[in-house]
Amino acid sequence: MHNQDFFLQALIYLGAAVIAVPLAKKLGLGSVLGYLLAGILIGPFVLGWVGNEANEVMHFAEFGVVLMLFIIGLELEPALLWRMRRSIFGLGGLQVMITAIVISLVALGFGFQINRALAIGLILALSSTAIVLQTLSEKGLMRNIAGKSAFSVLLFQDMAVIPILALLPIIVTLGQPAVLSESSLEKIGNVAQMPGWVQLLIIIGAIVAIVVGGRFLARYIFRLIAGTGLHEVFVALALLLVIGIAIAMEKIGLSPALGTFIAGVVLADSEYRHELETTIDPFKGLLLGLFFISVGASINFSLLIDNPVQIVGFVALLIIIKFVILLVLGRVFKLKKGYEFLFAFLLAQSSEFSFVLISFSKQNQLFDEKTSAMLLLIVTLSMAISPLLLIFNDKAVSPILARWQNKLEYDEVEERENHVILAGFGRFGLVVGRVLLANNFKVTILDNNPENVEVLRKYGFKLYYGDVTRPQMLENAGIKNAQLLILSMAEHENALKVAQYVREKYPEVKILARAKDIFHVFEFFKVDVRNAQREMFDSALELSASALEELGFTRYEAYRTIRTFKHHEEQIQEELYKHWLEDHNQFIRESKRFREQVLETLQAEKNYSIHETDCAWDVDSIKKEKQKNTPETHEPDSIEK
């Protein structure tokens, strides 16, 4: 074994990843683009540190996709999967079919024979599971409707790979009689040589085996191994499981990713789910990173430089075709408000599986050397551009859509009288909202985080997506007739702006606000919002009470102590506010804010000694008096009568 080589390679790949990925993240480009750029950098056309073996690395690293689907399966309950059946088969099926047909027609137009055109269509119709899922989980979009739709499509594509692999040899014979060599069939697997019904039986048998094994056998084995207390054996077992399934699936011609995905779903309600997830996750991450780097490294820049216009044109054409079809399908499947654009941009590239299909077709003499090299380059470039498309969507398309279809982007809010507007429904607003709703108040909830809105709507909260800093949004929410406006959003500066605006325009609306810190409270005071609560103060006090209890205070003593502290803090606050008003320029500089705050608070605290202890229920003074007293006075001896 070439240890030297292996370690050198590892050094290059890992080094490139460690440098490029954090840099890309810092620049807001996402990790996928970071890996791709790292790959390009170390690839043969820039630094030349890795050569053609990048392709082998890529095939090896594709296993990361398999691991990723296993983990996704673990996180997905079977019931949820069942609910997604419509979008998997409907949306996914239509996407593959329509895209394949359109691309084939375009290929025909470019003069390809019908069988080749068809193969190109099928190959390019797929999208990259690796890139899309990595992006989704990185951006927290897995639970977003666009993300879920994209996932459904990818899942269908994974299943579609099986029939496509079966179709390709038949396509070869189409139009141009050519006999498929036995050796190329071997590639797909031995099963492919068997009659159709046997194939089907074997596939069904394999899936049943995974389900039954996962349900009944796996738990027993996991328990046995976990019982040894040797973590590394558990790691080995987890990897063994995934690799075993992957190999078995490959043997019968199923996609390994699909097989492990099913295994993941089966194990989703097992008690070892989280352990499996944390065990597999680092392997998945590393392999995927490796995969993206190798994609970057394998971009054939010499081919690109030879035919720049042609290649760029093809890539653009491919992306546009896929994008348009996805956009239309997204619309048909009820994706709205910019989600259809996100969905389309997400899936507009081609797939890592295209690599396999291209080389498979090449072996079948479907494509010549040049065509397959060109196809490979187009696929690779489309994948590399994909993260850029998402950035484009975020930075350009979304904002334009937001402005352009003002009314469409933000939910329409019914106007109601005598109601409460709650702006911000995150950690803070959720509590406020639940209290109000539990007491049957009518609350119009606004939140500017679409994922949040979507998730909470599922739980039956009536909340609207919208940005309250836009006056129109407040109007729509009925600020005119609102009794109360609660600013519970985390964006402190925005909350202040809204408070100021509403104070000026609707002075009769009462405002309650969540404040970041004491100075923020003062800023609210200044715009005449007298009730602003520091977001951390009360929970910190509660925790202090628990600390006092742990240290031996009785519960009531602890409660009274923090309550006294709070009272004391309120007095300080008045003092501090006066001082702040006098020369608040001094406090304005944000960088010094916390330090100034501590200093000022401690300074003011000197005027109100907290150390003067609570003398409620104290009998000391009575005792003292009694000791001095003559017995004949009938003074009371204590409050205890």
Next chain:
Amino acid sequence: MNKILVLFAHPAFHKSFINKSLINGVHDLKKITIHDLYETYPDFFIDIPAEQKLLLEHDVIVWHHPFYWYSAPAILKEWMDLVLQHGFAYGKTGRKLEGKRVMSAVSTGGRKEVYSKTGANQYTINEFLAPFRRSANLCYMEYLPPFVIHGSHLMTNDLLNKHVADYRQILTMIRDNKITPDELEKIEYMNELILQNA
């Protein structure tokens, strides 16, 4: 003219019928401060210095509350425990409240007949109020006969209006020093002053 501090204690003011009317009937009187304890201290965290200051600023204190379990709602007891401090309200050096007068204003569900030796409650209202009387006396204050509304559960509007007017008149009389010590000697309830005059 005396300044009157009404220390009002009702934990469910929104559900109160009698006491809400009484408070609404007197809140606009001059020289009268209505101090709603449950409203001011929802968490029972009573500001002792502030309460003591308030006491010093007034001449007459009214403990106004529904008659719960033959006594006052919990916060008034808490108020007494905390505010009537040794060294302030009682004790050798604690004579800050000396000479002030205290009156209880209570509403009960039971009729007057029930509050008697032969009635179901076995004791009179004045007997039940003994702790309040003693506390006031301990603090060197004069304890006036109570203002009592009986039969609060079966109150008619007319009768309630009469009680509200009586309460207002009694507080006004106390404020303006219109009650002679002789009169006080003769009565069990403050209410009788109005009945006599009527």
